[in-house]
Amino acid sequence: MNLEELWQAALGEIELGISRASFVTWFKNSRLVEKREDGTAMIACHNNFSKEWLESKYHKSILRALRNLDQDIRSIEYVIHDVSVKTERHRQEPRLVVPFENQLNLPEIHVDRETNLNPKYTFETFIVGASNELAHAAALAAADGLGTKYNPLFIYGGVGLGKTHLLQAIGNAVRLKYGNKKKVRYVTSEKFTDDLVSAIRKQSVSEFKANFRQLDLFLIDDIQFFTSKEKTQEEFFHTFNSLYERNKQVVFTSDRPPRAIPAIEERLRSRFQGGMIVDIGFPDIETRIAILKSKAQEVQFEIKDDVIEFVATKIQKNIRELEGALNRIIFHAKMRGRQPSVQEVDALLSEILHHATRIITAKQVIKMVADFYDLSESDLIKKSRKRDVVKPRQIAMFLLREELKTSYPAIGEKFGNRDHTTVIHACEKIKKEIVKEQQLGQEIDLIKEKIFTS
Ligand code: ADP
Numbered sequence: 001m002n003l004e005e006l007w008q009a010a011l012g013e014i015e016l017g018i019s020r021a022s023f024v025t026w027f028k029n030s031r032l033v034e035k036r037e038d039g040t041a042m043i044a045c046h047n048n049f050s051k052e053w054l055e056s057k058y059h060k061s062i063l064r065a066l067r068n069l070d071q072d073i074r075s076i077e078y079v080i081h082d083v084s085v086k087t088e089r090h091r092q093e094p095r096l097v098v099p100f101e102n103q104l105n106l107p108e109i110h111v112d113r114e115t116n117l118n119p120k121y122t123f124e125t126f127i128v129g130a131s132n133e134l135a136h137a138a139a140l141a142a143a144d145g146l147g148t149k150y151n152p153l154f155i156y157g158g159v160g161l162g163k164t165h166l167l168q169a170i171g172n173a174v175r176l177k178y179g180n181k182k183k184v185r186y187v188t189s190e191k192f193t194d195d196l197v198s199a200i201r202k203q204s205v206s207e208f209k210a211n212f213r214q215l216d217l218f219l220i221d222d223i224q225f226f227t228s229k230e231k232t233q234e235e236f237f238h239t240f241n242s243l244y245e246r247n248k249q250v251v252f253t254s255d256r257p258p259r260a261i262p263a264i265e266e267r268l269r270s271r272f273q274g275g276m277i278v279d280i281g282f283p284d285i286e287t288r289i290a291i292l293k294s295k296a297q298e299v300q301f302e303i304k305d306d307v308i309e310f311v312a313t314k315i316q317k318n319i320r321e322l323e324g325a326l327n328r329i330i331f332h333a334k335m336r337g338r339q340p341s342v343q344e345v346d347a348l349l350s351e352i353l354h355h356a357t358r359i360i361t362a363k364q365v366i367k368m369v370a371d372f373y374d375l376s377e378s379d380l381i382k383k384s385r386k387r388d389v390v391k392p393r394q395i396a397m398f399l400l401r402e403e404l405k406t407s408y409p410a411i412g413e414k415f416g417n418r419d420h421t422t423v424i425h426a427c428e429k430i431k432k433e434i435v436k437e438q439q440l441g442q443e444i445d446l447i448k449e450k451i452f453t454s
């Protein structure tokens with residue numbers, strides 16, 4: 001048997017022991033490249049990522065399979081060997097080096113615990129164009145004339161157009177200017193509701209109230225998610241009023257104008273009318289190009305102009321999607337060690353644009369995660385506390401939350417009727433760990449790839 005045959009035979013055996021999805025992901029591009037005299041088999045993986053996986057997760061089965069076929073083999077070494085870079089066609093293109101720290105899709109890094117502000121959302125990183133000029137100016141003015149101008153400020157616009165970014169930028173600007181002298185807090189309406197509900201349960205409502213009423217700047221995101229639950233709305237109104245009456249700045253965002261949010265009471269709605277209401281529209285082509293360039297620069301990724309223009313022409317209505325496309329391009333460039341061509345980007349984008357309109361169900365996500373970690377769906381859902389089940393389960397919850405925007409209670413329900421606080425805990429935990437553990441972030445990126453391209 002030559003090396004190739006030996007490896008194919010070993011793969012045949014390995015394949016029997018793991019799920020199809022894991023097999024394809026981790027073994028597809030691997031090769032047995034050398035068998036040394038000392039009994040070391042050298043396995044080439046096409047990137048660092050699969051190398052780590054083979055080493056950490058499949059080493060035993062690989063060794064067993066190889067030794068069954070060839071008793072001389074005693075140990076294995078894994079090396080990286082990018083098959084695709086070797087061919088002539090690819091060699092002509094400049095090899096591209098993207099430092100690994102500049103991971104794609106960096107999750108909410110260093111979010112301040114007290115203010116909930118993410119330092120990456122600033123006015124400096126916000127690209128201004130015709131579609132967001134007014135909102136940007138109003139946000140600047142609100143930050144500048146804290147509480148005296150445009151109060152309350154209400155920003156609305158479609159998904160992924162920069163509302164959260166602007167809202168956070170106001171907070172970050174105020175922090176920069178005043179440090180701890182001004183109290184700032186960012187919350188989503190959902191979080192506000194959740195925290196209030198848990199304060200009621202713990203009988204600490206007055207503490208909760210006091211906490212919000214001492215603020216100088218209150219940033220509340222996505223108020224369309226406010227439910228008409230009487231108690232939360234009542235409390236919210238009082239919080240808002242108490243701040244407003246003392247000229248403390250309040251800024252809201254929503255995906256629609258105040259009049260179109262039925263759950264909001266009339267008295268709150270009329271307060272909005274008294275302040276400033278601005279909208280953010282779809283970015284024009286120049287703005288889209290500028291955003292792509294600036295994001296690529298942020299992660300020190302060189303991207304060709306024709307690719308940028310192509311992406312900006314294809315994706316028109318959502319800046320998050322624009323970033324998503326860029327991330328995919330970077331991901332592929334890294335995997336292959338070279339820049340993709342416009343044709344390749346076209347293929348990548350058609351996947352994105354395709355799945356943007358496709359409906360991905362919770363069941364599919366759960367199945368993907370289960371397959372990925374070689375577990376059964378029921379393992380993932382049931383109440384086992386085994387470590388190798390707990391982490392994948394948390395990841396599945398996290399993905400349902402982040403990618404499908406499923407509510408916490410609904411996620412809990414899908415996982416054997418767990419309490420929504422368990423789900424919140426799981427999501428927060430994964431969010432934090434991604435920042436610390438590079439590998440986890442990569443795993444999650446890969447699962448996402450699978451979910452969106454399957
Ligand atoms: P929304 O809250 O409206 O759904 P976000 O504020 O979360 O949208 O924006 C989605 C992504 O697009 C974020 O990563 C944000 O940084 C980016 N983004 C949106 N608008 C701009 C802009 N004008 N300049 C730079 N980045 C932007």
Ligand code: MG
Nearest residue numbers: 163164165221
């Ligand atoms: Mg938002």
